[in-house]
Amino acid sequence: MYKEIDSNKRNTFFLIFFFVIFIIGLGWALSYIFDNQFILVIAVIIAVTQSWISYYYSDKIVLTMSRARGPIKKKDNPELYRLVENLCITAGLPMPKIYMIDDSAPNAFATGRNPDHAVVCFTTGILQKLEKVELEGVVAHELSHIGNWDILLQTVIVTLVGVIVLISDFSLRTMFFRRRSDGEGGGGVLLLVGLLLLIISPIFAVLIQLAVSRKREYLADASAALLTRYPDGLALALEKISADKEPLEVANRATAHLYIVNPVKKQSQREEGNSFFANLFSTHPSIKDRKKRLREMIVE
Numbered sequence: 001m002y003k004e005i006d007s008n009k010r011n012t013f014f015l016i017f018f019f020v021i022f023i024i025g026l027g028w029a030l031s032y033i034f035d036n037q038f039i040l041v042i043a044v045i046i047a048v049t050q051s052w053i054s055y056y057y058s059d060k061i062v063l064t065m066s067r068a069r070g071p072i073k074k075k076d077n078p079e080l081y082r083l084v085e086n087l088c089i090t091a092g093l094p095m096p097k098i099y100m101i102d103d104s105a106p107n108a109f110a111t112g113r114n115p116d117h118a119v120v121c122f123t124t125g126i127l128q129k130l131e132k133v134e135l136e137g138v139v140a141h142e143l144s145h146i147g148n149w150d151i152l153l154q155t156v157i158v159t160l161v162g163v164i165v166l167i168s169d170f171s172l173r174t175m176f177f178r179r180r181s182d183g184e185g186g187g188g189v190l191l192l193v194g195l196l197l198l199i200i201s202p203i204f205a206v207l208i209q210l211a212v213s214r215k216r217e218y219l220a221d222a223s224a225a226l227l228t229r230y231p232d233g234l235a236l237a238l239e240k241i242s243a244d245k246e247p248l249e250v251a252n253r254a255t256a257h258l259y260i261v262n263p264v265k266k267q268s269q270r271e272e273g274n275s276f277f278a279n280l281f282s283t284h285p286s287i288k289d290r291k292k293r294l295r296e297m298i299v300e
Helices: 002-033 038-065 078-091 124-129 132-147 150-177 188-228 231-243 265-270 276-280 287-296
Strands: 097-101 108-112 118-123
Touching (some): 078 097, 108 132, 118 132, 124 132, 132 150, 132 231, 150 188, 188 231
Antiparallel strands (some): 108 118
């Protein structure tokens, strides 16, 4: 587990470093395509500023995007607060802030940059629709994300991937509406490289998001089972949450990978497919596979 935590810290550093280089590369491509070197300067500023914002404020951005309210005090929901508090004591973690999303669709996620600055967020629906032992499995899963430092890596990805996608989309749209004279068409190879970079960058960014998320979910499931000593509680919770047909209104593709079960129902249904293509573009492992792994665990 300590190796996984160290790996998450290293991966976050490399992800931010890669993001800076990638945005500068996009800036170079755009500065050539639009014949304006000032774009490269803007790209450097965006890369540095956004990396700093992603590290310190990405959790607040995610909570705002999710319309979460809080933090919830003990007097507001004593049962939930005690459940989180007791599992934190068991896991040796500081008490995270608790936020709520007013939505009847059952789901939950964790965010923050480290265990001392962590947040767990639950929908009102998950409190209403799960039994206590099932909710305990969900809480343990989210606390495992905190203890394993998954929250830093997954939350930073939200803002970094979003910036890459927005810049690429804006640039391609601008390019299509911009008329260039015949005399500006030199350097065809470099222009082609720049165009290719713009086209593949959002795809590559999303693939990073998806690959990181799937691996983390398996690890958090296993850690939660060890924490509660009852793997079937989480397995039952996953079954109920995935079977619920109501979509989570505040969820979107940028934040979907944070939730315990993919809240975007159409994509969630595709994730149950077994094909390589379906698994490649899925935000989560299939619920069937996660339940199978949990129920195969033997906890002494």
